[in-house]
Amino acid sequence: NNFNKNLKALSGFEYNDLRKKLEDLKELREFTFTQGKDNLDINIIKKRNLKKMYQDPIKELEKNLEYFKDFTRYPVLFFYGFGNGILYKILLQNQALKRIIIFEKELELIFLALNFIDFSKDLSLGRLIILHHDDINLPKMDKVFRLIGDLFYRSYNLHIANDFYEHYKEDILKLNKLNMQIIKNHNLMRGNDPKDAMQGIEQFVYNL
Template sequence: NNPTLKEKLLKIKEDAHFKNEFYISQGKDNLDINLYNTTGGGIYKNPLEELKEKLELYNHKYYLYPVLYFYGFGNGILYKILLQNKNHQKIVIFEPNISLLFALFNAIDFSKELSSLTILDPCEKNFFYDLSFLSQTEPYFKFLRVYFLDIHSEFYEQNYQENILKINKKFTGLIKDIFMKQGNDPEDGLIGIKHNLKHLSSMLSNSSLLDLIKARKDKMQNAIIVSTGPSLIKQLPLLKKYASKASIFCADSSYTILAKHGIKPDYVLSTERVLATSKFFDNDFKEFDQGILFILSILTHPQTLNFIQSNPYRKYILTPKDMFFNNFQFKQILSLGQGHSVAHMCYDLALMLNHKNIILIGQD
């Protein structure tokens, strides 16, 4: 479940000149496995005693935890035993020594455990991006509130203390950001649920994003995303000149401005759930709206949808919001990423339709 790590291990295997900096020492007991660095020092002082201490801790204090996080893979025996507990669904491990993993995977069979292990290299440049992405998937997201980072052994604490502190600090910050994106206002959340349920039938009875992608993916190379920053007015003449050479993705607040200047967007997107946003659609531009596709978050205010539906020229798609829609298992419904602003929503759609060149204007 980590293609980058797999590729690194394969490169080591193919490298005829590779000399591993770690070697394995096997004691009389099958679990008495230590790894020594060629520059000196072992992963453990006493492998069996340290394994026993960790298992006692986890069986006593963390027996019911579905997701566990460790810095250091060590000899991997701890994870083999922990995964015998069916409560532990996933174990995430940060291991900076690829050569250590290579030595272990060639000596010990982890094939049964690999589907439950997520091993990330904290030295990889995309490490925090991968960690953030992973954290927003299940089952990791569901149990982020009980996150803690354990250090596998004293070896890792002594040699990687700075990196451990950096990861823990940044990851706890990421967790806070992820929760904030889900909303921190219960009343606002209830409004979203109410709108979601009210618009569900309209969403299911209309075209979907999947239909749009099937029809229009790869049809246009260029995309222009139009927001309403102060610079927009200065850019309108240039936009009008090149409108036919690109797909125009328009934020709801830019829609009336483009209509007044005779620039027809291909898509008008809206994500807010407040009544004030509805006013962007309280107008009648008649035939101008023909051919424009209005793409709204299912959380949109009911008045927004009323205004859209009152105009026979307006065609629309409602898209689900993940946090409200995860419990509905509609296979033909595709969610559109709805980030901090409607411009993020436009950008996500432009990517889905495989535009190669994406230009943002008015996003000051």
């Protein structure tokens, strides 16, 4: 099944913690999901307050795909939130896109997306990188940015998966601050002008 394939693809040392946590997850306490007749119609519901992640999963997917047409030449995209994962599966069909980096705070949402969709090929190739928010620290993020290399300096922008993640605003701002610091350091080390990188970041904060 999808989950086992994906788990197998999370074989690298960097994924040890995440893989173990996913293997140990035996029941969903925080979230549940509904699946419509259409395969793309997957919604996620927070059990505590019955809040739906999407008002209309298919319409929102179409809207997002339209929006990301402007980003087809970008080699790297950063997202906060895994959602139901469908958007990323479709975006990864674009071969110009070298990597998608996803930050997700809720382990159960990573678990669900890895059950819904087979990402094993993109995970193995490192085109999809999943970061559980609890595991994020400066050395880990520094490694991620080194891996991406120069691809991101002028195009760093942290996209929020959807309105559901507004709830995580503080975490998002903290994470962004960390990423900004790393970009600044890398730029200074390479003698690049940090102002270039900062433009994208100011844009992001403004969008929030």
